[in-house]
Amino acid sequence: MLSGLKKLLMGAAAALALSAPNTVLADDFTLEGQTVTWIVGFSEGGGTDRLTRLLQAKLGEHLPGNPNVIVLNQPGGGSVIASNGFHENAPNDGTMLIMASTSSLLPVILGSDVARYNPNDWVAVTGFARGATMYAISDDLGLGHEDMMADYEALKSANIRFGTETPLSAELLDFVSMEMLGVDARYIFGLASKDAEAAFQRGEMNVNTDNVRSYLKDYGDDPEVNPVWSYGVIDENGDLQRDPDLPNTPTFPEFYEAVRGEEPSGTAYEMQQALMNAKVMLSKAVMLPPGTPDNIRQAYIDAMRNVTSDPEIIAALPREIGSMPLNFGDETQQAMATGTAIAPEVREWAAEFLMERFDTSLN
Template sequence: MKNTLFRSAAAMAVVIPSLLMAGHSQAEDLSAAEAFYDGNTINWIVPYSPGGGYDEYSRLIIPYFEKYTGASVRLQNNPGAGGMRGANDIYRAPKDGLTVGIVNGSALVTNQLAGIEGAVYQFEKYGFLGRVVADQRVLAVSTRGDFETIEEMVESNSTFKVGATGLGGSTYVDALVAGELFDLNQDIIHGFDSSSVIRQAMLRRDIVGMWGSYGSAIQDVEDGMQKIVLQSGQERTAAIPDAPTVLELAERMNLGADKMAVLRAWQGLNDVGRPVVTPPGVAADRLTFLQRAFEQALNDPEFVAKAENAGRDLSFVNGERMAEIATDAAVMPEAAKAFFIEAVSGGI
């Protein structure tokens, strides 16, 4: 099967566990929930600034979420602390089912493992509507910089700077893990408000590159401003044929067992991707109604076409499966767990 970043609507119908197509039965009578949401207002929190991938995904989804909930949806950008501020706001919101949000799942899991100050949530206790996408993570460098390949970065004797958002955010964790696995001579400059601000620093040549999702990097790559030199996953995607995978690089460098355990845990965290969640404790009928509406929205043919036209990857899973993925990500070999705890807490 051809390996592509984007899954068509037809392909998704085969691989997605679906409440609609799998005949998922619900004991709850959803008529009361449907009446509750009809004409009501849902607050949709994005834990990053406008213009980034989380914001763009949300703006694509919201019209269809409105279509299937019957509610109006108000988008609210709550950036800060590498996405934790917005995640905390969702977690602490009223449990009436009128607050949802898209979050950086892998970063939230690692922050929780490390006990990062300010992480008031327990990730597994969110209500999960489902996952939008499991990010294809990439290391992109500025075409105005000094590097054209990951090999040049590995072999560099001079220290170079890599940008990241808040301590514990995915851009930070990816950079830190890659640096430790592949012995990169790098300084991670964290604290940028968003990925778009990091890209501006790359244009100024203040930093050489950054980790992020392929969807967030693609426009700058197409514009000739960035080049992808490394990608997550076990196989190169068709969209990025010239950049090796982290597994390729690991095998080439003959990493030991401990580092390979960390690499596999890193990959598992990436599978958590970008879920849409509610606060814990939302009534079962309302959560089920929102899960159903979210699944209908993500499978709407018009939405799928718009996502494809926007170059936005989709790898949807439903709320039940997303909860399982989140739990699995937190279970890792002790050596890998200890590494992530030390890394995210700033010990590395």
């Protein structure tokens, strides 16, 4: 009896705790009758656009005052133009937000001139993690996926063909990882991810990289195509864990340790981790403009929590981003700060690597 009452009380307390911020905030902040503009720095139809439009339908329902939410695509420079504009001009009254992605963070990580924004000034609402993996046509490279050492020897002597967009794209994570292992590849540039994937299907490429969810959909039951490693996921303690969707695949650091006999470390690894953080942990991030007041931030965080626990969204999200946990508010802000805080010598290493390997300079 007592325990029953206790349960009930605890439940009520929990319910109160959950609903409290909402009711308090709804008093002083409302978007009633307003239009909220959600900026997407890419064309209609890409992954970032799709996820935004999926959430768009529900966001208005959960924001105070039920505003009309619209998605505005401003493609250009891999979201750099939209991000510059957002950083400089967006009103911080809760009527404008942006869906950032890995490509928005890359120029900041590498210290490129074109990015006039600092995503750490933005106010984080929600981050979407999405697993990433590098996979291969196993027979073509002589991979058995049983013994990492044997696979490593095979990789070193194989004729690896890897299609990617540009040296400065999110695939830099794969380039740096392979460089750390001393594995050489022929990189073929000018291939958007769908073109690289098509070339991989034709067998003209034999290595490809993609998010785990797409890999599983396209090749999950294909015995000839297997992941070499995944990039894992960082848990709440800051430790790297295996990708929950690829439990039998080693993470890159695991693979490295197994074949090199030591844990990865050094400037290259720091760059690798920053890129991993940007690509996996902050695959997409909902951000408010610099200087957004706390009550507005909280209203958005609450709304996004509600949106992402809507049964319809829960059913649809895995199809877009896989099954990694979401992060909110401070957690997202923290991931952003860790991911973009690059020591000068690490950036220097990246600049040298890009120049030496691809004859490409950062600015």
